[in-house]
Amino acid sequence: MAKNKADGLKVACSNKKARRDYLIEETFEAGLVLRGSEVKSLRDSRANLTDAYAAIRDGELWLSGLHISPYVHTRMDEQSPDRERKLLMHKREIRRLVGKIQQRGFSLIPLRVYFRRGYAKVELGLGKGKKHYDKREDLKTADAKREMERAFKDR
Numbered sequence: 001m002a003k004n005k006a007d008g009l010k011v012a013c014s015n016k017k018a019r020r021d022y023l024i025e026e027t028f029e030a031g032l033v034l035r036g037s038e039v040k041s042l043r044d045s046r047a048n049l050t051d052a053y054a055a056i057r058d059g060e061l062w063l064s065g066l067h068i069s070p071y072v073h074t075r076m077d078e079q080s081p082d083r084e085r086k087l088l089m090h091k092r093e094i095r096r097l098v099g100k101i102q103q104r105g106f107s108l109i110p111l112r113v114y115f116r117r118g119y120a121k122v123e124l125g126l127g128k129g130k131k132h133y134d135k136r137e138d139l140k141t142a143d144a145k146r147e148m149e150r151a152f153k154d155r
Contacts, residue, residue, distance in 0.1 A: 012042045012120075014112035015049040020135065022109055022127035028097070030054075030061060031088030032113065032120040037071040042120060044071075047113060054087060054108035054124055056098055061087040063110060063122060087122060100126055 018024070034042070041047065052065035063085045070081055089097075100106055105128045112123045130138075 008116060010043075010115040012045050012113045012115065013047040013049050015052065015110060017050065018109045018111050018125060018127075020138075021130060022107075022125065023130055023134070024109070024111070024125035024127040026100075026126045027111065028089070028093065028124045028126070030122050030124055032063070032122050033086040033088065034068075034120055037074040038068045039120060040074075041068050041071045042113065043115070046071075049110050049113065052110045054110060054122075056094060056101065056108075059091070059094065061089055061094055061097075061108075063087050066110065066113070087124075097126070105129065 046069040048067040049065075052063060052067075054061060054063050056062075065082070066085060067081050097108065101108065106126055107129070109125045109127055110122050111125045114121055114123070
């Protein structure tokens with residue numbers, strides 16, 4: 001598990017494809033409701049955020065698609081690795097998100113799951129899906145930047 005001393009964060013898992021596939025405009029932090037065995041699996045970094053997304057239903061925020069592998073040293077009958085998990089945010093923040101999500105093309109994408117002061121948190125990004133040509137443009141700019149850095153390094 002990666003540690004970030006400055007923030008006191010311990011990153012359990014991150015969604016590396018999210019910033020490639022979406023243009024993230026704003027980020028939010030939400031608490032994550034977990035069972036005891038899920039917390040232990042997260043501390044072992046046994047989670048996958050690849051296909052996860054967040055949705056608002058009945059004024060509550062839910063995270064779907066987060067796969068947390070079952071913890072080895074617990075009973076197997078009580079674990080469902082792909083269940084929906086509730087996210088904790090203030091009601092006024094959720095209302096603000098509802099307004100932004102209803103705009104065309106916006107969605108909530110989980111960027112990473114981490115521990116802050118012992119509590120499991122999820123960083124959510126409010127973003128729009130990138131088109132194929134946007135992704136190509138990002139690759140071109142990254143290549144150009146890399147080439148410039150190489151040229152300056154050789155000088």
